[in-house]
Amino acid sequence: MTRAHLGVALAVAIFVAAPARAGEGRAWASGVFNTAKVEASESRAFREFAEDGSVDVDYAFDAGPGGEIGIEYRLKSGIGLQLAAAFGSRDGSLRYTAAFPHPLYLNRHRSASGEQDGVSLTETAIHLDLVYGKRGPKWEVVGFAGATLFNVEADVLDRPQYTHAYPYDSVSVLPATAVSRSASKVGFNAGLSVDYRVGAKFGIGVQGRFSGATVELDTPPEGTLEIDAGGFALGAGVRLYF
Amino acid sequence: MQKTLWIAIALALGASSAQAADPPGTRRVAAGSGAALSDWDFRVGRLEAQGELRLRQSRADELMPGRVHERFAQLHRGVPVWGGELVRQRTEAETISVFGTFYEGIELDVAPKLGARDAEAAIAARGLVLPVGEAPVLTVLPRESGYALAWRAEAHTTGDGGFDIRMLFLDAISGETLFEYSNLQWQSAVGNGTGVLSDPKKMSVLSGSGGFLADDQLRPPRLRTFDMRGNLGRTLQFLNGQVALGQSDLAADADNVWTDGAVVDAHAYAGYTYDYLYKRFGRRGLDDQNGRILSLVHPVNRSDIFGYSDSVISTFYLNAFYCCDGIMVYGEGLPSNLQLTTGQRVNYWSAALDVVAHELAHGVTDFTSALIYFGEPGALNESFSDIIAAGAEFFHQEAGSGLLRADWLLAEDAITPGGIRSMANPAAYGDPDHYSVRFTGSEDNGGVHINSGIPNHAFYLAIEGGRNRVSGLSVTGVGLANREQVEKVFFRAFTAMLPPSADFAAARAATLQSARDLYGAGSNVERAIRDAWTAVGVQ
Numbered sequence: 034m035t036r037a038h039l040g041v042a043l044a045v046a047i048f049v050a051a052p053a054r055a056g057e058g059r060a061w062a063s064g065v066f067n068t069a070k071v072e073a074s075e076s077r078a079f080r081e082f083a084e085d086g087s088v089d090v091d092y093a094f095d096a097g098p099g100g101e102i103g104i105e106y107r108l109k110s111g112i113g114l115q116l117a118a119a120f121g122s123r124d125g126s127l128r129y130t131a132a133f134p135h136p137l138y139l140n141r142h143r144s145a146s147g148e149q150d151g152v153s154l155t156e157t158a159i160h161l162d163l164v165y166g167k168r169g170p171k172w173e174v175v176g177f178a179g180a181t182l183f184n185v186e187a188d189v190l191d192r193p194q195y196t197h198a199y200p201y202d203s204v205s206v207l208p209a210t211a212v213s214r215s216a217s218k219v220g221f222n223a224g225l226s227v228d229y230r231v232g233a234k235f236g237i238g239v240q241g242r243f244s245g246a247t248v249e250l251d252t253p254p255e256g257t258l259e260i261d262a263g264g265f266a267l268g269a270g271v272r273l274y275f
Numbered sequence: 276m277q278k279t280l281w282i283a284i285a286l287a288l289g290a291s292s293a294q295a296a297d298p299p300g301t302r303r304v305a306a307g308s309g310a311a312l313s314d315w316d317f318r319v320g321r322l323e324a325q326g327e328l329r330l331r332q333s334r335a336d337e338l339m340p341g342r343v344h345e346r347f348a349q350l351h352r353g354v355p356v357w358g359g360e361l362v363r364q365r366t367e368a369e370t371i372s373v374f375g376t377f378y379e380g381i382e383l384d385v386a387p388k389l390g391a392r393d394a395e396a397a398i399a400a401r402g403l404v405l406p407v408g409e410a411p412v413l414t415v416l417p418r419e420s421g422y423a424l425a426w427r428a429e430a431h432t433t434g435d436g437g438f439d440i441r442m443l444f445l446d447a448i449s450g451e452t453l454f455e456y457s458n459l460q461w462q463s464a465v466g467n468g469t470g471v472l473s474d475p476k477k478m479s480v481l482s483g484s485g486g487f488l489a490d491d492q493l494r495p496p497r498l499r500t501f502d503m504r505g506n507l508g509r510t511l512q513f514l515n516g517q518v519a520l521g522q523s524d525l526a527a528d529a530d531n532v533w534t535d536g537a538v539v540d541a542h543a544y545a546g547y548t549y550d551y552l553y554k555r556f557g558r559r560g561l562d563d564q565n566g567r568i569l570s571l572v573h574p575v576n577r578s579d580i581f582g583y584s585d586s587v588i589s590t591f592y593l594n595a596f597y598c599c600d601g602i603m604v605y606g607e608g609l610p611s612n613l614q615l616t617t618g619q620r621v622n623y624w625s626a627a628l629d630v631v632a633h634e635l636a637h638g639v640t641d642f643t644s645a646l647i648y649f650g651e652p653g654a655l656n657e658s659f660s661d662i663i664a665a666g667a668e669f670f671h672q673e674a675g676s677g678l679l680r681a682d683w684l685l686a687e688d689a690i691t692p693g694g695i696r697s698m699a700n701p702a703a704y705g706d707p708d709h710y711s712v713r714f715t716g717s718e719d720n721g722g723v724h725i726n727s728g729i730p731n732h733a734f735y736l737a738i739e740g741g742r743n744r745v746s747g748l749s750v751t752g753v754g755l756a757n758r759e760q761v762e763k764v765f766f767r768a769f770t771a772m773l774p775p776s777a778d779f780a781a782a783r784a785a786t787l788q789s790a791r792d793l794y795g796a797g798s799n800v801e802r803a804i805r806d807a808w809t810a811v812g813v814q
């Protein structure tokens with residue numbers, strides 16, 4: 034589903050029921066599944082033996098679990114604000130190919146590659162959204178959209194280490210190691226939740242939220258890795274009304 | 276990455292290599308447990324109380340919280356003892372270890388006859404300077420025979436003789452130098468260089484706080500390039516064994532961007548040739564034991580040419596040569612307003628990879644067949660150098676014509692245009708290409724650089740094929756792509772099979788034997804080499 038399709042679906046969903054009343058609110062806690070795989074790549078340049086070398090790295094992080102808590106307050110009939118904090122974690126792997134300058138000859142780079150499994154990507158997101166809800170006796174549908182502050186922490190490839198010996202025409206790379214890097218960025222989010230009340234104060238609900246921002250991580254020694262944070266997350270959990 | 280790549284090599288170049296052996300009473304302490312530990316722990320406390328140890332540093336252990344390392348310098352009657360120090364590791368509650376060296380039983384009067392001013396004067400008299408704020412320090416110097424009271428100072432060399440930091444110990448009684456060493460820390464570095472023909476290459480050098488020196492630390496042999504700075508007298512003294520060249524003679528560069536093409540090419544091409552010999556033939560340098568490879572450039576100044584005799588001009592301007600014992604000398608070439616009678620210009624001789632490889636190959640011959648440098652063995656000696664020269668050129672450069680291209684000309688990158696010999700067509704340079712037209716005079720050691728044209732042409736025909744001008748015989752060569760086979764055959768025959776007095780017929784027989792050994796009787800290689808020798812009239 035593209036972002037445009039999602040927007041249309043939200044718009045349709047929002048207007049199917051009566052609005053909730055001002056002064057009311059709800060809080061929730063959900064288990065979340067981040068459905069999007071995250072793929073990213075970077076190219077680094079470095080200087081060694083009086084010549085430029087390069088490292089190209091591809092990262093792939095799987096879909097993964099997370100959680101979200103939030104609170105929502107209706108300013109007037111149907112319209113309100115919500116604040117939510119979400120957390121998600123993904124496992125992944127990285128692969129790299131490198132061209133190391135030859136110590137004795139120009140333009141005779143030694144190529145090498147490596148990979149590492151077991152790297153992870155964690156995201157925390159703070160969503161501040163405008164909401165519009167429609168409510169029936171048992172059901173409530175809430176659409177929301179707004180800004181998101183992402184913080185992404187990812188394992189990125191450390192400088193590849195190698196050994197070599199005369200005549201230096203090849204290198205033996207040591208196992209790849211990763212270092213943790215983090216960065217923050219403001220992005221957006223939009224979504225829809227459907228609650229079912231099981232009492233005056235309690236309910237259960239499901240929600241879908243699409244969020245996104247491109248976060249730039251500094252990689253060693255002087256590279257940059259752009260990661261598309263967020264994606265589509267499905268959640269289900271409990272609701273508390275006030 | 277830094278750790279694995281930048282192999283720090285601490286070198287004390289040109290320095291006394293070892294301190295005197297331990298004097299009597301030297302205690303090397305390594306106490307980690309038991310009675311020794313409690314004994315030394317106790318002694319540290321007592322010696323400190325007695326003023327024989329002084330806590331000079333106390334540092335918390337960054338890796339083990341709660342541990343502290345204390346360094347105690349040894350004093351004798353208040354004078355520091357050089358190298359005497361105990362290091363105690365402790366927690367708040369107990370001592371974990373004591374390591375160090377302690378000199379026991381020092382009997383030495385600590386009143387110097389010479390003052391610090393006298394020591395400073397002695398240092399200045401040696402042409403050394405003390406950095407601002409540095410002063411000689413009275414020190415007890417442990418020596419094999421006992422202890423000496425000395426003024427210790429870290430002084431710098433001055434002038435253009437290169438940079439060094441000398442740690443000096445001057446006898447505080449007599450003023451003589453008791454001990455000294457270079458305290459300059461060096462490590463391998465790679466720089467950028469521009470050759471004579473404006474071509475970029477890498478320079479494998481030595482880096483220190485004083486700049487960069489043309490001393491290759493990455494290849495196995497001692498591969499160094501000396502800049503004689505036009506000092507012919509010193510060059511001759513060195514070649515005659517009257518002086519040794521030191522660190523200050525090495526070609527140097529302040530920023531590791533090397534712009535003296537003669538230095539860059541001599542240094543880089545010596546490395547290229549070493550690499551070719553190693554990769555192609557598995558040979559480790561000239562002597563196969565990674566013996567030294569020393570290149571001398573700028574033995575004279577171009578502008579001084581009119582002050583020199585013909586023999587100096589022909590040797591140090593118009594020539595490059597292998598002297599002996601791993602030493603190559605590259606001629607300076609001619610000022611740009613002068614040219615040879617052929618109309619050719621003469622550049623720095625190191626500008627040509629084949630010239631450098633040629634000279635180094637003389638070293639290989641020296642350490643192997645030692646072909647006598649006269650007559651036919653002399654021509655084979657020369658030919659082997661040309662063969663290695665061409666081999667190195669094709670190994671490192673793209674085939675083609677013109678500058679910096681691999682071809683069958685010799686020295687074409689230094690003597691322009693055209694170089695000095697051709698293996699493809701020796702006659703074009705007045706050299707014989709067939710045994711029947713060989714030179715039989717006595718000049719040039721019986722024509723060593725002339726008759727080399729005959730085996731040179733045989734080598735060429737075995738690879739490239741073609742028709743001999745004199746005999747009219749045609750040869751089907753193995754092809755340039757397969758030149759490695761012929762190179763290996765000739766290398767093996769010339770270095771392992773020929774005696775010093777070998778003539779051309781012996782070279783034919785040895786190369787054919789070598790071809791059969793390596794590639795089998797009746798192989799293409801054997802046939803090509805046999806046909807080639809036959810075509811040039813060597814049976």
Ligand SMILES: [Zn+2]
Binds near residue numbers: 633660
């Ligand atoms: Zn020669």
